[in-house]
Amino acid sequence: MITAERKPFDEILSLVEGKKKILVAGCDTCVAICLTGGEKEAEILASELRIKAQQDGREVEVEHTAAIRQCEWEYLDMIAQKVEEADLVLSMACGIGIQSLAEKFSPKLVMPAVNTNMLGMPQEHAVWLERCVACGECRIGLTAAICPVVRCSKSLMNGPCGGSHDGLCEVTGPNHEEIECAWALIWERLKAQGREELMFTDRPPKNWSKSSSGGPRKMVREEAKPV
Amino acid sequence: MAEAPQAVAAIETEAPHKPVDPGFEPEIIVFACHYCAYAAADLAGSMRLQYPSNIRMIKLPCTGKLEIIHLLRAIEGGADGVYAAGCLEGECHYLKGNLWARKRVDHVKDLLVEVGIEPERVEMYNMSSAEGAKFAAAATEFTERIRQLGPNPAKRPGVNPHDAARAALDGVAMADEGQPPAEATAEEGTR
Numbered sequence: 001m002i003t004a005e006r007k008p009f010d011e012i013l014s015l016v017e018g019k020k021k022i023l024v025a026g027c028d029t030c031v032a033i034c035l036t037g038g039e040k041e042a043e044i045l046a047s048e049l050r051i052k053a054q055q056d057g058r059e060v061e062v063e064h065t066a067a068i069r070q071c072e073w074e075y076l077d078m079i080a081q082k083v084e085e086a087d088l089v090l091s092m093a094c095g096i097g098i099q100s101l102a103e104k105f106s107p108k109l110v111m112p113a114v115n116t117n118m119l120g121m122p123q124e125h126a127v128w129l130e131r132c133v134a135c136g137e138c139r140i141g142l143t144a145a146i147c148p149v150v151r152c153s154k155s156l157m158n159g160p161c162g163g164s165h166d167g168l169c170e171v172t173g174p175n176h177e178e179i180e181c182a183w184a185l186i187w188e189r190l191k192a193q194g195r196e197e198l199m200f201t202d203r204p205p206k207n208w209s210k211s212s213s214g215g216p217r218k219m220v221r222e223e224a225k226p227v
Numbered sequence: 228m229a230e231a232p233q234a235v236a237a238i239e240t241e242a243p244h245k246p247v248d249p250g251f252e253p254e255i256i257v258f259a260c261h262y263c264a265y266a267a268a269d270l271a272g273s274m275r276l277q278y279p280s281n282i283r284m285i286k287l288p289c290t291g292k293l294e295i296i297h298l299l300r301a302i303e304g305g306a307d308g309v310y311a312a313g314c315l316e317g318e319c320h321y322l323k324g325n326l327w328a329r330k331r332v333d334h335v336k337d338l339l340v341e342v343g344i345e346p347e348r349v350e351m352y353n354m355s356s357a358e359g360a361k362f363a364a365a366a367t368e369f370t371e372r373i374r375q376l377g378p379n380p381a382k383r384p385g386v387n388p389h390d391a392a393r394a395a396l397d398g399v400a401m402a403d404e405g406q407p408p409a410e411a412t413a414e415e416g417t418r
Contacts (some may be wrong), residue, residue: 010341048342051303
């Protein structure tokens with residue numbers, strides 16, 4: 001699922017500065033499940049903005065709403081009226097939802113209230129781990145279903161570097177947490193599967209032109225397009 | 228930052244950072260759980276213990292039912308202070324409700340700091356149903372704390388904090404004692 005984290009409150013305040021009628025728009029899909037931008041969180045942010053405004057003596061009207069999915073036109077229709085009435089919409093959806101909202105209601109002022117950060121797996125309640133970067137050419141069939149692009153700190157595609165020790169990477173995470181060496185994990189799982197030979201077979205270079213650095217990607221399913 | 232270290236220490240020891248208004252009577256919302264804190268309040272009453280009349284209670288089945296927005300709405304509605312009172316840790320009737328509540332109270336403290344409100348305006352207390360005195364002491368301590376802090380800077384004229392907090396709970400709050408639900412009136416002794 002797509003995960004996001006709420007922006008610092010001061011940054012949000014600077015984005016809505018001077019606006020009198022603000023709509024905080026949550027999205028009840030991915031960002032609701034990662035407890036960042038669903039209807040509940042939209043209500044909390046709206047309440048915070050009202051408390052701050054009241055305290056500062058500013059006349060600001062802040063409402064909240066949520067679309068079932070901000071990334072789909074049909075669901076945006078459901079919040080259209082509230083969006084149109086607002087001076088500014090503070091979207092708590094992922095980057096896709098925010099842009100869909102802004103595009104549908106252009107030139108309405110739409111601001112992001114969250115930083116979309118990864119495609120994550122919920123490891124346990126309230127903990128998410130990055131598992132995919134949508135690189136466009138999945139090679140995990142060769143790597144025991146462990147993605148070296150995202151889980152190896154260097155995104156190495158052909159085995160570990162010299163910084164792998166006792167199954168751990170030489171790099172630590174932003175909070176100094178240990179990172180498992182993706183290639184050590186791959187090796188162990190391939191061994192358990194009896195497929196170690198995959199580590200020694202030649203594999204063609206990965207096609208990075210399908211990744212995000214070549215401009216925006218587009219997917220069309222001709223067979224599914226409406227007639 | 229320009230203050231000499233001794234001067235900073237002196238300021239910190241002089242607790243109130245603004246003059247206390249002797250006429251200020253804080254409006255305080257208490258979210259009390261049915262099994263412990265509400266029963267403790269009842270006991271405090273039976274024991275004829277004195278505690279400030281500044282607190283208004285809202286009864287919940289468990290403090291675990293209390294959400295972040297409920298605490299914020301009480302502050303937004305103008306409450307000068309809000310606290311949750313649940314069972315002793317490890318003694319929650321629903322096992323972990325009071326532990327959830329404490330985490331949420333702590334989170335609301337962070338949110339209040341973000342919006343420039345003193346985090347001390349929200350708190351979590353734990354007590355058993357046999358601790359009437361502890362209930363009275365918590366009410367007294369918290370009321371005194373809020374008296375020192377002064378009025379909620381986000382107060383809205385004409386808004387009743389208790390009504391705002393109850394409205395935010397939207398059916399989660401239980402009826403106060405003495406006002407049983409209609410269907411439970413006649414059959415005395417059947418429980």
